[in-house]
Amino acid sequence: MTTPAELALSHTDLTPPELAHLQRLLGSWSVLADLSFSDLLLVVPTSAVAGEEPELIVMGQIRPNNRPTMLEQDLVGQTVLRGTWSLAAAALERGEVVNGEVRHPLIGESVPVENIPVRFGERVVAAMVRVYSRAVATPHSMYEKKYFAVFGRLVKMITEAEFPFAQEEVGTEETPRVGDGFVLVDGKGRIEFASPNAINAFHRMGVYSTPEGHKFTQLGVEASAVQWALATCHPVVEEVERRPDVIVLVQCIPLLEDHVANGAVILMRDVTDVRRLDRLLLSKDAAIREVHHRVKNNLQTISSLLSLQARRLSSDDGKAALYEAERRVRSIAVVHEILSRDPSDQVPFDDIVGSLVRMAEDSVVSSHTVEITVEGDLGEVTADTATPLAVALAEILQNAVEHAFAGADAGTPDGNAPDGGTPDGAGPDGATPGPDGGVGHVRVVLAHGSQGLGVTVSDDGKGLEPDFDIERTTSLGLSIVRDLVVSQLGGSITMGAATGGGTLVEIRLPPPPY
């Protein structure tokens, strides 16, 4: 999507500071639309092309949220001939506000428009076109009169390059709008007017006296934003916490005349519920993280207990079985460890793979060397997929380091030192791991895409027995893998000979939702 700045950049010869000024205007002009009950368009002149009639391009559009819109269509990015929008062009040329009427293409009637030159430094860089219905042209109530008066002051600031402010905070979804609560103060910070919603906000803060004529502090509202904005001539946003359970967001926009603040607009929004939700979400995140952390710790304790017990056994079979169990528990702990760092439902599987590879490398007990490389990645997978997949991958890696190069030591009693004396002993008896004599290689290739997830693990070891069939194997490790991949994850697994000898294990998982 093109941003307004990119749009303007490619069509106009505005300088970067001028563009930044317009960007700030777009970030803060909702108050203008609401105060004037109007649709606003920001138009900039396009760069002159020799022989062509100059054009204007619409850089931004905003609707009031307290009146129906006059412009249902999205005009951003449209170009029009200057002749067609002659009033906007006149405002740009003359540098003064040009009022008039234009024929509305949809309504078929003429509607009033106000064309406001936007000045930056000495130059008029854009025109703000205000389109409004005749019905709002004359104020009906006290508050409408106030809104128009303040709008007029802001318009003057725009034409004198005083609005938007030099360091405007970019508006967020939370920034209060006029409808949330509007207060007007004079140059000393005394309240001149408060809209009905602002009065409600005062009530929520426990202020029941009439606000008019008082300063915020006199009402017992510790909003330093007002004084700050008046003193610094810059807008200030502040959260005012009154009583522990009420939080009001206060945005204070100073109204300047000849660089002096002679008043300010204060927009107030009760954000108590929003903040409460934020806090709840935060504590929920923290709780989930804590749970994963504890699960991980408990699993680590179990795995330590298993290895303690294994050491006490005298039977080798028993020892091996307990060590196996210990390793399986640890591979599940890895997933919880990662989840305890990032509690989102999505787990970066790369981190898990890294830990599993290290675990497998550490478990090489014989003297031969095994190198494990990882290529590609699986992106982010849900926690539900991550755990079974991590356990399956741990089993497969374990098999590779445990079986693929088994017997390697037999041919090289002194292990696989680089000069181990068996230059290339990789024969059918698999006496030496890997074709390059001494080092066994395991390659993990990960892929993800619209087809789903793919994990392949290949080694250059001795390969499987000729009659091996994954479908029929009853041994525990691969039974676990098969069950996890096929039953739990709905995927498929194949095991066969890798090209150039060794074993190739391939896991495929269907695309999301995993």
Ligand SMILES: Nc1ncnc2c1ncn2[C@@H]1O[C@H](COP(=O)(O)OP(=O)(O)OP(=O)(O)O)[C@@H](O)[C@H]1O
């Ligand atoms: N990469 C491999 N290279 C050679 N043989 C393998 C490989 N992977 C598995 N095998 C063979 O498949 C058999 C079954 O593996 P499986 O993981 O089910 O059991 P295991 O590793 O013997 O015992 P455990 O239950 O402790 O994992 C292994 O005993 C081994 O003979």
Ligand SMILES: [Mg+2]
């Ligand atoms: Mg195994």
